[in-house]
Amino acid sequence: MPELPEVEVVRRGLERWVAHRTVAEVEVLHPRAVRRHLAGADDFTHRLKGHRFGVPSRRGKYLWLPLEDTGQSVLAHLGMSGQLLVQPHDSPDEKHLRIRVRFADMQASAAAAAGGTELRFVDQRTFGGMSLHDTTPDGLPDVIAHIARDPLDPLFDDEAFHQALRRKRTTIKRALLDQSLISGVGNIYADEALWRSRLHYDRPTANLTRPRTAELLGHVRDVMNAALAVGGTSFDSLYVNVNGESGYFDRSLDAYGREGLPCKRCGTPMRRRPWMNRSSYFCPQCQRVPRIAS
DNA sequence: CAAGGCTCCTGATAGC
DNA sequence: TGCTATCAGGAGCCTT
Structure with a gap:
């Protein structure tokens, strides 16, 4: 994908x-x-x-x-x-x-x-x-025109993104997948960046602190740059790069597709939850379910 | 207007 | 064996 x-x-x-x-x-x-x-x-x-x-x-x-x-x-x-x-x-x-x-x-x-x-x-x-x-x-x-700049764009505005998160009444993974807020992030890298940030996918964005947003953006960029360095990632054989050469990178995934496998940080079995007609993979220990907000 | 959900599509795989 | 159900999910569009 x-x-x-x-x-x-x-x-x-x-x-x-x-x-x-x-x-x-x-x-x-x-x-x-x-x-x-x-x-x-x-x-x-x-x-x-x-x-x-x-x-x-x-x-x-x-x-x-x-x-x-x-x-x-x-x-x-x-x-x-x-x-x-x-x-x-x-x-x-x-x-x-x-x-x-x-x-x-x-x-x-x-x-x-x-x-x-x-x-x-x-x-x-x-x-x-x-x-x-x-x-x-x-x-x-x-x-x-409605597609936001992506996090690797030098003109991406971190502060504006943070303010947008604070304004929204939504949850963090929805926001990451909202291409009008930040573009280029799909289900795979969203789960990867959230795992690295120890954030639960259903965490509300309204009370995220500026350092938390900064950390999350840093992980989004790290995950993407790591994938870029290897020439793109996929475990789905459908993905092939422009010359027909497979761009596999699956061994480096820490969260996506790892249901039941030990969390690479704490060893707790990773979980998969149906979410928005797709799946979210997360560590129930490192990425705690948020308290019900307001 | 914002937020959330529905839908398009094909093929691999699981289950009965 | 062969059928059906499920899953994969980006993003436009529709509903609430």
């Missing part, structure tokens, strides 16, 4: 293999993959054709490729199982291939090491997709 580190790994792959290449042809093999492009698959295809990609950017789990001279960007979200693969044009189609982008530089040359490859969006569960949007003056596709 791609979260920020995985998406950043993909972005770097795109920067290396796809930036500055001109689109020759786009093929949409599943309409759901372009459902956020409201004008439809044919419109998506026609608008990309003949244009050159710029350098890809990312915010949280979203990434986008500017389309030069159009004022627009191709926005991509991997959802739960999406992959962006750069593949030789003659490699067999993946079972869940949804979108294919062919380039105008297929005659490989010494100057074009990427020649002979195409970009493929592969997605089993079809929660992800691609779409084309106007780029706002700050360089962001207009439809993700």
